[in-house]
Amino acid sequence: MPSNTRPALEQQDRDDPLAAFRDRFALPDGVIYLDGNSLGALPRATPARVAEVVAAEWGTGLIRSWNAAGWIDLPAQVAGRIATLIGAPTGSVAVGDSTSVNLFKLLGAALALRPDRRTILTEAGNFPTDSYIAQGLAALLAQGHSLHEAETDAILAALGPDVAVLLLTHVNYRTGAMHDMAALTAAAHAAGTLVLWDLAHSAGAVPVDLAGCEADFAVGCGYKFLNGGPGAPSFLFAAPRLHAALRFPITGWFGHAAPFAFDAVWRPADGIARAMAGTPPILSLAALEVGVALAQEAPMNLVREKALRLGSLFSELLAEHCGAFGFRVLTPADPALRGSQFSIAHSAAYPIMQALIAHGVIGDVRMPDILRFGLTPLTLRYTDIWDAVQVLRTVMADEVWRAPEYQVRQKVT
């Protein structure tokens, strides 16, 4: 174990092969940003690119930019970039809509492939919107589908002949625990079940090999580790072997085989393009592309190695400097079982986080008791973790968090 003194960590920062990436982001002074798992930081290249799209492509090019500026190809272009980050073959990813809508589309298409099965299986404690979408779709179909939530260690046992789809989030949004995608996918397939992976906390953060795992479907988020900006478009993946049979429930004109023929009857486009629905959001796609292109530049093995070291460092420093304050570590210690965030529990999580934010250390809380810290190797230094833990120590030791202003609940937590 390295010696966790600040000078030693300064040396680690100097030796960090990813160190140069930090300057590619526009980070505010006086802030240690540990919430890149909720909203990724702004790439320095994004403002100029967005300004170009707005002023030149929209303002001057006007409608001509659909052809002249390549807007029509932008969704597939961004999708192709994302594919390289998640081990997806060319032509298996589509970009557009929100994660919720893409989940709906994939889940609808998946259920149609298993017409004799009525169960959607998920993990208890999965990100709620995944469950919400499944609940809404089941109610809409009115064919007796239901959502079954199994505890983590009971997922395999719950796979059975009625399970159409296994819907899992690869890295848990609360604890940062990571599933074994290959093993769970294989187990599901052995039961005749399709698997839909939510990569919200995975894409750009941890190695993902959808093709190698023979994954069926995946969905992911553009505004977390892909740094696409607030509410950035989401992406979806479907294995090419399934494409010809896929019938997505939302059949919009951009998924049509010939969108500008204005045919009377919807016909699916070839391949994953049939997953597209409405007109793609060009400004947002342009911003997302900058974040994705930046992520493509960083070797994933180095990203992963640094994320694990940042997590281990946080855990060690917490034990050493904040051991007296009653924090409970939620993120697994085993590197194979954790993603790129560090989560701890404390009964006063909310005011503690408000005090941290007020003192320049930005994470977030998931009620009632979880403090989440995102570990984004492209923007964080080892010394940032040191400094954050020192702020946390002060907030706890001096009971800073008890101040009335930190008890006030915000709309968004």
Place this chain on the structure above:
Amino acid sequence: MPSNTRPALEQQDRDDPLAAFRDRFALPDGVIYLDGNSLGALPRATPARVAEVVAAEWGTGLIRSWNAAGWIDLPAQVAGRIATLIGAPTGSVAVGDSTSVNLFKLLGAALALRPDRRTILTEAGNFPTDSYIAQGLAALLAQGHSLHEAETDAILAALGPDVAVLLLTHVNYRTGAMHDMAALTAAAHAAGTLVLWDLAHSAGAVPVDLAGCEADFAVGCGYKFLNGGPGAPSFLFAAPRLHAALRFPITGWFGHAAPFAFDAVWRPADGIARAMAGTPPILSLAALEVGVALAQEAPMNLVREKALRLGSLFSELLAEHCGAFGFRVLTPADPALRGSQFSIAHSAAYPIMQALIAHGVIGDVRMPDILRFGLTPLTLRYTDIWDAVQVLRTVMADEVWRAPEYQVRQKVT
């Protein structure tokens, strides 16, 4: 009838009470933009606002901006502005997702309100994506729903006891013909049918009084007459009297009664907020708000009056200067029956439009034979119509459109 000489039209431009709005848009030199019905022009205020959201709110504010910059309230704020343009009560409009997805949500909710009926009635020649969405939803539900397309003059006769929803576009995308919203809504209600109005070519362009017409549902586009930018978010409307019973098919976390409680079970938010699905696209919403706010400044009676005059002028000048070239006018002459575009047919529509665009007059085509010209009173001058018709006359008289480069089909037409 005014005397249609260029000097007379210059005087009309000087007398135009909306003339000052033109300078609020960043229009390129050398272009007469007659495609604002497809992609609205860039408001001058948009680049600075988008830059502020990107650099300050995202870059510096980071995750804090959900509260501090009011991102969480932005969708409802933009929706409230749009409501004022379409005669919708406060709290009856939601913004987000694409028009296709919003149509899907509304149509799903509408069919659930008429469980004993199986027909969706629309107009033959309606914008295809409206029909596509209905076809896809019917296939998904697998309950025997079908889409019936009636000719325009047969819509009333097609209303019957099995028609759950009448799905109509207020202003036809090809011809610019406008329906009588009040009369058709009343006729549908008399048959027990709900009505879903597509306002893509209406919002910001023609007077719309959803409340006065007792409309049930409406959907509309952010990037046409609302000038929200390419792929801007769409809006949807549902009458408040229906809200409590509405079950939208896509049940995402932003439509939950308490999105940040992360409850296991989806519960609908009060009112129209339940129509929201995923995380709202902040950059796009900020751009859209600028366009909508600008539209709010322009008195609709003046906008309507000028649009009608621009259309009549186009028709008169076409007859006078291009009468020999075989154009057929598609847009009704009756002001009560037309929206804010002027459409003409010609067998060589495609190359004619390419030649017009190459000579600075930008409209678009809808194959096989329609040339569309959007009439946007906030950016257009009466002399622009004169100049455009002169270019058209040259393109036709000199057979400019026969040049080989104008025959090449673009991806987006």
